[in-house]
Amino acid sequence: MKFKALKGVHDILPPETYIWQHMEVVAKEVFRTYGYKEIRLPIIEPTDIFIRSIGETTDIVEKEMYTFQDKGGRSVTLRPEGTAPFVRAFIEHNLYNEPSPQKYYYIGPMFRYERPQAGRQRQFYQIAVEVLGTDDVKVDAEVISMLSIFFKKIGVKDIEIEVTSIGCGRCRPEYKVALKNFLKDKLNIFCDDCKRRYDINPLRILDCKVKTCIDAREGSPSVIEFLCKDCKVHFNDVRYYLRLLGIEHIINPNLVRGLDYYTRTTFEVKSPLLGAQNAVAAGGRYGSLVEEFGGPPVSGIGFAVGIERVIPLIKGLPSIWGGPDIFLCSLGKEAEEKSLLLAEQLRGEGLWVELGYDKSSLRSQMRRADRIGAKNVIVVGEDELKKQRVIIKNMKDKNEVEAAFDVKAIIKTI
RNA sequence: GUGAGUGUAGCUCAAUAGGUAGAGCACUGGACUGUGGCUCCAGUGGUUGUGGGUUCGAGCCCCAUCACUCACCCCA
Numbered sequence: 001m002k003f004k005a006l007k008g009v010h011d012i013l014p015p016e017t018y019i020w021q022h023m024e025v026v027a028k029e030v031f032r033t034y035g036y037k038e039i040r041l042p043i044i045e046p047t048d049i050f051i052r053s054i055g056e057t058t059d060i061v062e063k064e065m066y067t068f069q070d071k072g073g074r075s076v077t078l079r080p081e082g083t084a085p086f087v088r089a090f091i092e093h094n095l096y097n098e099p100s101p102q103k104y105y106y107i108g109p110m111f112r113y114e115r116p117q118a119g120r121q122r123q124f125y126q127i128a129v130e131v132l133g134t135d136d137v138k139v140d141a142e143v144i145s146m147l148s149i150f151f152k153k154i155g156v157k158d159i160e161i162e163v164t165s166i167g168c169g170r171c172r173p174e175y176k177v178a179l180k181n182f183l184k185d186k187l188n189i190f191c192d193d194c195k196r197r198y199d200i201n202p203l204r205i206l207d208c209k210v211k212t213c214i215d216a217r218e219g220s221p222s223v224i225e226f227l228c229k230d231c232k233v234h235f236n237d238v239r240y241y242l243r244l245l246g247i248e249h250i251i252n253p254n255l256v257r258g259l260d261y262y263t264r265t266t267f268e269v270k271s272p273l274l275g276a277q278n279a280v281a282a283g284g285r286y287g288s289l290v291e292e293f294g295g296p297p298v299s300g301i302g303f304a305v306g307i308e309r310v311i312p313l314i315k316g317l318p319s320i321w322g323g324p325d326i327f328l329c330s331l332g333k334e335a336e337e338k339s340l341l342l343a344e345q346l347r348g349e350g351l352w353v354e355l356g357y358d359k360s361s362l363r364s365q366m367r368r369a370d371r372i373g374a375k376n377v378i379v380v381g382e383d384e385l386k387k388q389r390v391i392i393k394n395m396k397d398k399n400e401v402e403a404a405f406d407v408k409a410i411i412k413t414i
Numbered sequence: 415g416u417g418a419g420u421g422u423a424g425c426u427c428a429a430u431a432g433g434u435a436g437a438g439c440a441c442u443g444g445a446c447u448g449u450g451g452c453u454c455c456a457g458u459g460g461u462u463g464u465g466g467g468u469u470c471g472a473g474c475c476c477c478a479u480c481a482c483u484c485a486c487c488c489c490a
Contacts, residue, residue: 004481058488059489060488063415110490112489112490114489115415115416115485115486115488116482116483117484120488120489120490124490126490193486209486258489268490269490275484275485276484276485276486277489279489279490280490281490282490303490304490306490308490331448361444361446361448361449362448363446363448363450364442364444365450366448366450366451370451371450374450377450379449382448391449393450
């Protein structure tokens, strides 16, 4: 019987784990300079928080959630996204009593029961940030700027930032009506999916890739024209600050977000180098989610980066993948014991030290040292023990020197 | 959930008209009693995804099933 990982769930092995670590280190460092603090959240939550926030009729809730009953009969769900759990925690711990705005980030797995394909798995990882407690447009711009700087710092260049505003609870319904009116008499031209979307989520028709649909929606009203006065001012300010910060971006009124809680600013980072799933990060403002969850009437904004989607965009491995500082070759039982002790002492000094564990010839130990990329080899044999000295060989320039059988002397020599 | 493609060694792939599975890389060891990379040699490793069927005989043909991949839907 051979066991396998579940469909859409992957092991992440070295050396890829080094890229993951690198990405997390860079993210944390960038976020720190903006004042973000880490928050660690459960990956399992009461089912209701997702239904209430993401939206009852969204695909995520209708067919993609890992939902089951626990032994106490509660309906629980592996989180399909992070904002709802974050808002739950924010309110539960009264974090709005901290100085405003509150800035947090979290890193971890999300779960969606979907058919896997390039850039999509059932367990996937996100690096996400959330800012609560302010409506200030500068934050919208700053969040997008931080995201762009993060990509720059990890060396991802082939990306485009798309921004739009989808209005608020007042103006969006008006736009929906106007859009449906415009599309109504052309409905027979559209593909089957779009016909279905017309009733469920007409905004999504704007995102359809079918050529006839693209032509048919030509001249449709733009969400931006329908923004109410406040939303319009807000969006114009976002654009102003993005320009001020010199963030290259595209205004895409057809940008569609899948989650119901978004209001006003939404944005997406795409890469043309990826497959059909080309969004590497996405986010937006959520104006009333906190209040709907029983918290104070504060607005929030955040984004999530899909780690698996960014990985293929990072060119080459960071050079942290080196070899051991020292490889100890030993010959004979006494030498093996002395080497074991010496290794522990050297490690205590912060060095990466490997041993030739299996009794084998010096040749074979040397070969092993070479294969794993050891920088130095120390030979401990009978002669050396007798003289209480060791031979240190630099593997790169092949030079050999002698040193006293002593940690300090060895460190000084290498 | 829908559609298409692919399944042979750890990895990349061979196997002519169906005749009983091979190479390179990797790994381990040797040539070189205590010195790596190069070279040469050897070894480990496969019920050809699985189960049926056709056939004297199936990696190859047929059916089913599973897995993986890509795309749709949808999304990070």
